[in-house]
Structure formats: C-alpha cells, structure tokens
Amino acid sequence: MSNAAANHAPNQIQSNAAITAIGSYVPERRMTNSDLEKLVDTNDEWIVRRTGIHERRIAAEHEFTSDLCIAAIQDMIDRYAVSVDDVDYIIVATTTPNAVVPGVASLVQTRFGIVSCGAVDVQAACAGFASSIQLANGLILSGMCRKILVIGGETLSKVTDYTDRATCILFGDGAGAILMEKDTAGSGGVTAMYSTTDGSLGHQVYLSGLAPSIGEHPLQQNGRLVQNGQEVYKWAITQVSEGITNMLTQYGIQPDDIDWFVPHSANMRIVDAICERTGIAKERALTSMGDYGNTSAASIPLALDRAVRVGLVKPGQLVLLYGFGGGLTQAGVLIRWSMQ
Structure with a gap:
C-alpha cells in the first residue's frame, strides 16, 4: 500500500x-x-x-x-x-x-x-x-x-x-x-495508510509449520517461536523508522502533528529509538509492554484501550497506529479520532 x-x-x-x-x-x-x-x-x-x-x-x-x-x-x-x-x-x-x-x-x-x-x-x-x-x-x-x-x-x-x-x-x-x-458525521476516520514488507528477512522471526525451511534457511521444528533479537532490533530501529517517516512525508504530516503514537509494544528500547529517529515525542508514545509484555497483534489495541479508558485520547486528535514484526512486515494507520 x-x-x-x-x-x-x-x-x-x-x-x-x-x-x-x-x-x-x-x-x-x-x-x-x-x-x-x-x-x-x-x-x-x-x-x-x-x-x-x-x-x-x-x-x-x-x-x-x-x-x-x-x-x-x-x-x-x-x-x-x-x-x-x-x-x-x-x-x-x-x-x-x-x-x-x-x-x-x-x-x-x-x-x-x-x-x-x-x-x-x-x-x-x-x-x-x-x-x-x-x-x-x-x-x-x-x-x-x-x-x-x-x-x-x-x-x-x-x-x-x-x-x-x-x-x-x-x-x-x-x-x-x-x-x-x-462516520456519517464526517468528523473522523482513517486519513493515511502505509505498508511495506521485506520477506528476505522472514527467517529472523518464525513459528515453524509444515515446511522444513524458509528458502535456504532451515527451521527449528519444535513448535516454538524463534527470534533473532539482534537482527530484528536493527531492522526495527532503521527500517521501521524509515517507514514511519515515509508515511508521514507522503501525506504531508509533520511529527508534531501526531497527538498519540501507538507502536507495537516490542520493547521500550525499540520504541524510544523509533521516536528519536522519526521526531515523534516519546511522551506521545502509548505502549502496553510494561504490564503485558510483547503481545504481538494484541499490543496496539491493549495500549490504545488503556489510554481511552483514562481519557487521554480525545475527538479531533491524530492517532498513529503502527505495527511491525514477523514477515518482516510493517503497517501503519493514521486515524482522526472521533469517538467520545
């Protein structure tokens, strides 16, 4: 996309x-x-x-x-x-x-x-x-x-x-x-989207299935999640930061325009590095890893809901949801918040 x-x-x-x-x-x-x-x-x-x-x-x-x-x-x-x-x-x-x-x-x-x-x-x-x-x-x-x-x-x-x-x-x-x-009132909704994938790095995070390998890379057949943490970290802080910057640039959005940034809660070092590289203030990052760990596809809605419950996210604000991980793939959605 x-x-x-x-x-x-x-x-x-x-x-x-x-x-x-x-x-x-x-x-x-x-x-x-x-x-x-x-x-x-x-x-x-x-x-x-x-x-x-x-x-x-x-x-x-x-x-x-x-x-x-x-x-x-x-x-x-x-x-x-x-x-x-x-x-x-x-x-x-x-x-x-x-x-x-x-x-x-x-x-x-x-x-x-x-x-x-x-x-x-x-x-x-x-x-x-x-x-x-x-x-x-x-x-x-x-x-x-x-x-x-x-x-x-x-x-x-x-x-x-x-x-x-x-x-x-x-x-x-x-x-x-x-x-x-x-939203029939026209006050909010999705305003930008971005996706990109580098499948050549897919073997860096995997959960084995039927195939014995991914290309030339053999898989451990133990039914457990395997991750090369160092390689995923390097990819995240460079390529995910670049992806977010590309997304904002394509839609004419400045980092300061983002009211709340909800990245995948991989770990705080990655989130801090992404904020520093993209120019999004760390104070605007909403995460869930402190109490819940890395919950993969659940990490963004868990962090978002915690903020909604305490009234941080308000109508009219721009909220950037950005996921990244296995694949290696990344996907972002910018939403003009309208929910009371």
Whole structure:
C-alpha cells in the first residue's frame, strides 16, 4: 500500500471509517520478572533495562486465543452498550489461533451468533492489527460493509520456549477489539495508510509449520517461536523508522502533528529509538509492554484501550497506529479520532 499511497496528494484520503467502540481483555495470571528468574538465568533489573517489561499475563491451560478475543468483545459491548448482531465482517489478527482451521474469526462468529457476516483471520504477526484495520477500512470505503469487528488476540505463552532466556522474557497474552463503522458525521476516520514488507528477512522471526525451511534457511521444528533479537532490533530501529517517516512525508504530516503514537509494544528500547529517529515525542508514545509484555497483534489495541479508558485520547486528535514484526512486515494507520 505504500506505493499506492505515494500516488495520493498529501491529506487526500478521508474514508470516514472510524473506531466507534473498543474493548480489551488480559488473563488473570501474572508472570513477573521474579517468576522468570526461577526458570532461566536472568533478573528483574536486566529485563526492565533491556525491554521495559515488568510482568506479562499468561493464559490458563484451558484459555485459548478465541476465549481472549471473545472476552475483549464482551468488554466492549458492556462498556459502550453496542450490538454486534449486525456486524458485516469479523477480522481477527493472530499468530496463535486455536487451530489452523477453523479460524478464530469463525469461533467469534458462532459465539455471538452473528448472521450473514464474513470471517477471516489475518496472519501478519505484530503488524496484524494495523493491517486488519487497513482491510476493514477498504471494505467500508468500498461501501460493501458498514460495520466491522477488528480484533487482535494472542496466546503467545503457548508457543514460547521457557528455556530460551532471550525470548521467554518478552511474550505475554491478551486481546483487544474495536468496532469500525462509517462516520456519517464526517468528523473522523482513517486519513493515511502505509505498508511495506521485506520477506528476505522472514527467517529472523518464525513459528515453524509444515515446511522444513524458509528458502535456504532451515527451521527449528519444535513448535516454538524463534527470534533473532539482534537482527530484528536493527531492522526495527532503521527500517521501521524509515517507514514511519515515509508515511508521514507522503501525506504531508509533520511529527508534531501526531497527538498519540501507538507502536507495537516490542520493547521500550525499540520504541524510544523509533521516536528519536522519526521526531515523534516519546511522551506521545502509548505502549502496553510494561504490564503485558510483547503481545504481538494484541499490543496496539491493549495500549490504545488503556489510554481511552483514562481519557487521554480525545475527538479531533491524530492517532498513529503502527505495527511491525514477523514477515518482516510493517503497517501503519493514521486515524482522526472521533469517538467520545
């Protein structure tokens, strides 16, 4: 979408596909840094200094991604008194579905008894939630849909190797859900989008499946998430920073125009470096990794909902959601906030 976006004059997009409700859910069990000290050779001071993470939430043995997504939607329904009965489409961003088939979106559909709606899972790792908003925006802009559920949910603890101290300190579980509808008042909605991918680096973060390798790169066949942290860090602070700068430049937006920046909560060092390189003030960055860890596709809605709950995000403000990770892919959405 970056190439398509470049063909638009600055500030030309205004789809009126707006967020009208939001909800979230995290499991009850907490795994603190002290808990991890009992599993691997690490300590609280090192984890906080390197990642900014203090604890993460862990799904119960009987809890799966669909359960977390359903709970996040129910939270949204309870808080905003909205109905999902007439939703046209359900999009779930996840890397950890209950099963390959059926998708989590289908499980959400049957739980709420939604009739005559599309349902699809999006696998774009940590960029999944922003990518899903892009897809929802297109469906609403085309006139084919009026009301779409977009959910980011993960149970990464079920695919984390708790003998690998480089990765087990990072990941947690959670889910966030939003309702997207056409804003008939014309006061808000998606104003810019950006996506780019470098698949040649896909082997740097993977969860093995059927194939024994990605190109010439063999995969560990242990069913656990594998990440080359140093390479992903270098890619994030350089290429993601460049992607954000490209997005803002293409749409004639200055870093100071951004009221709130909601990046994927990979770790605080990455977020700080991206802010420094793009010129977006660190004080405007909303994250969720401190209490929840890296929750992949759920990290952006978890951070956004926390800010909404305390009244930080206000109508008329520009909010930049930007996901990046496995693929290696990145996706950004700029939204003129209209929800009260």
